[in-house]
Amino acid sequence: MRLGFMGLLSAAVFWVASTQAAEPPRARIDTGVVVGLESGPAAIYRAIPYAAPPVGPLRWKPPAVAPNWTGERGATTAGPACPQKVTPGVPNLGGYFGPTSEDCLTLDVTAPRAAKGAPVMVWVYGGGNIAGATNLPSYDAVNFARDGVVLVAMNYRLGALGFFAHPALTAEAPASQPLVSYGLMDQIAALRWVKRNIAAFGGDPDNVTLFGESAGGEDVLQLMATPSARGLFNRAIVQSGGGWFPLSDLSEAQTEGASRATKLGLPGAAATATQLRALPAEALVEDGEGAGPAIDGRLVQESPREAFAKGDEVRVPLIIGSNSNEASLMRAVGLTPAAEIARASPALKAAYAPDAASDEGLARALFNDGFMGAPARWIAGRASAEAPAWLYYFSYVPERQRGIRPGTNHASEIPFVFDSLDAVPGRSLLATATERAEATLAHSCWVSFARTGRPDCAGGQAWPAYTPDTDQLLEFGDPAGVRTHFRKAQLDAQEAARDR
Numbered sequence: 118m119r120l121g122f123m124g125l126l127s128a129a130v131f132w133v134a135s136t137q138a139a140e141p142p143r144a145r146i147d148t149g150v151v152v153g154l155e156s157g158p159a160a161i162y163r164a165i166p167y168a169a170p171p172v173g174p175l176r177w178k179p180p181a182v183a184p185n186w187t188g189e190r191g192a193t194t195a196g197p198a199c200p201q202k203v204t205p206g207v208p209n210l211g212g213y214f215g216p217t218s219e220d221c222l223t224l225d226v227t228a229p230r231a232a233k234g235a236p237v238m239v240w241v242y243g244g245g246n247i248a249g250a251t252n253l254p255s256y257d258a259v260n261f262a263r264d265g266v267v268l269v270a271m272n273y274r275l276g277a278l279g280f281f282a283h284p285a286l287t288a289e290a291p292a293s294q295p296l297v298s299y300g301l302m303d304q305i306a307a308l309r310w311v312k313r314n315i316a317a318f319g320g321d322p323d324n325v326t327l328f329g330e331s332a333g334g335e336d337v338l339q340l341m342a343t344p345s346a347r348g349l350f351n352r353a354i355v356q357s358g359g360g361w362f363p364l365s366d367l368s369e370a371q372t373e374g375a376s377r378a379t380k381l382g383l384p385g386a387a388a389t390a391t392q393l394r395a396l397p398a399e400a401l402v403e404d405g406e407g408a409g410p411a412i413d414g415r416l417v418q419e420s421p422r423e424a425f426a427k428g429d430e431v432r433v434p435l436i437i438g439s440n441s442n443e444a445s446l447m448r449a450v451g452l453t454p455a456a457e458i459a460r461a462s463p464a465l466k467a468a469y470a471p472d473a474a475s476d477e478g479l480a481r482a483l484f485n486d487g488f489m490g491a492p493a494r495w496i497a498g499r500a501s502a503e504a505p506a507w508l509y510y511f512s513y514v515p516e517r518q519r520g521i522r523p524g525t526n527h528a529s530e531i532p533f534v535f536d537s538l539d540a541v542p543g544r545s546l547l548a549t550a551t552e553r554a555e556a557t558l559a560h561s562c563w564v565s566f567a568r569t570g571r572p573d574c575a576g577g578q579a580w581p582a583y584t585p586d587t588d589q590l591l592e593f594g595d596p597a598g599v600r601t602h603f604r605k606a607q608l609d610a611q612e613a614a615r616d617r
Contacts, residue, residue: 125196164196211244232319243331257540293414334358342424438509454480468610
């Protein structure tokens with residue numbers, strides 16, 4: 118059958134339209150052009166380098182400028198995570214079990230299609246600063262894009278490759294070059310990348326919300342206390358990030374690094390920088406235990422507790438809070454119920470009489486409040502003197518887990534914040550209407566905060582700003598609601614014990 122002129126014209130128009138629709142999203146950034154993929158309402162770009170690979174002579178150096186490339190760079194495949202202990206098929210402390218590489222300083226961008234001037238959120242994942250990656254199912258950011266937010270998630274150096282000191286590294290560094298906290302330097306480099314490049318993805322570089330969970334939340338607090346991070350973000354969210362953890366100084370960090378060198382067969386403090394950099398990443402990962410920032414007097418000058426106590430922190434709107442069963446972490450940090458109870462003074466234990474029906478319950482309550490709940494309230498109170506702050510407590514437990522779990526486990530709020538229940542394998546089949554409503558609520562609060570600096574939540578749910586006088590928080594529970602003087606006796610006792 119022959120087509121007439123109008124038929125040919127229609128076919129041509131259809132072919133052009135189909136070709137244009139099939140074109141993948143592109144963005145031109147300062148190092149070249151990246152080509153992503155579309156997923157529902159989102160344009161997704163994966164594994165974009167934001168710094169040079171920290172390998173060879175760049176190991177244990179501040180992140181260097183990412184190299185340029187010619188032509189178009191594909192950005193459709195997840196990159197490897199930074200080196201960490203992994204067991205195939207078994208999630209580690211950071212929820213990851215995929216490939217790793219020292220060439221890992223990349224980030225992912227999930228943006229609304231055709232975005233322009235959209236609010237930006239930058240995610241710092243948790244995992245004790247020794248594990249984690251950007252591409253976990255619960256971190257699926259498509260629904261942030263659906264709701265008009267550009268989300269950036271970066272990999273950063275972990276463990277002994279990200280947080281390490283040694284006399285040889287100090288001796289070779291120029292006097293002003295930062296030391297020890299290379300993972301934190303990576304996070305700052307990623308924030309600077311956002312400032313330079315996020316407009317190419319439709320984001321507003323002057324409307325950036327930094328948020329993180331667990332060690333990621335702790336790092337957000339540290340960045341709020343770090344002068345070189347000032348001006349790189351406009352608001353902050355801390356999910357289960359504590360705030361009272363002490364930091365080592367440079368001398369202590371160097372002693373620990375020398376001890377690690379000895380265990381790896383080098384001459385301790387006498388090892389050279391060349392010998393250290395010749396160590397295989399696998400050996401450093403296997404040896405790595407805990408990791409985190411240390412005070413070097415160059416990059417990190419004080420802990421978050423010290424900064425907030427003196428009003429030295431960056432003064433931006435803040436959301437901070439904790440979960441009802443942070444004690445799910447207790448054994449992961451090497452504490453038994455007996456050890457946690459033994460740590461508490463008689464005065465502190467007296468405040469916990471309502472929680473003392475069993476040693477397990479008492480230990481759980483002491484841990485929940487001491488590690489996360491009390492520091493979050495204290496930080497919110499100090500921050501509120503300079504900028505608005507909002508405090509939360511996440512206690513929602515899915516119906517199928519009630520009676521099995523004593524509360525919301527550490528990190529269990531993440532798929533609610535991301536509204537990513539459907540991205541987590543098996544979760545979409547199990548999620549009830551109530552569970553989905555809780556995700557809608559939490560996600561809406563985070564999105565609104567990113568847009569305007571205020572958490573105006575779905576359904577008109579009130580969330581008053583925190584002050585020590587009013588002492589109000591929003592409990593994400595069943596039902597959600599504002600609570601006044603929540604666990605006041607216990608949290609006051611924790612604060613008093615900490616100040617002794």
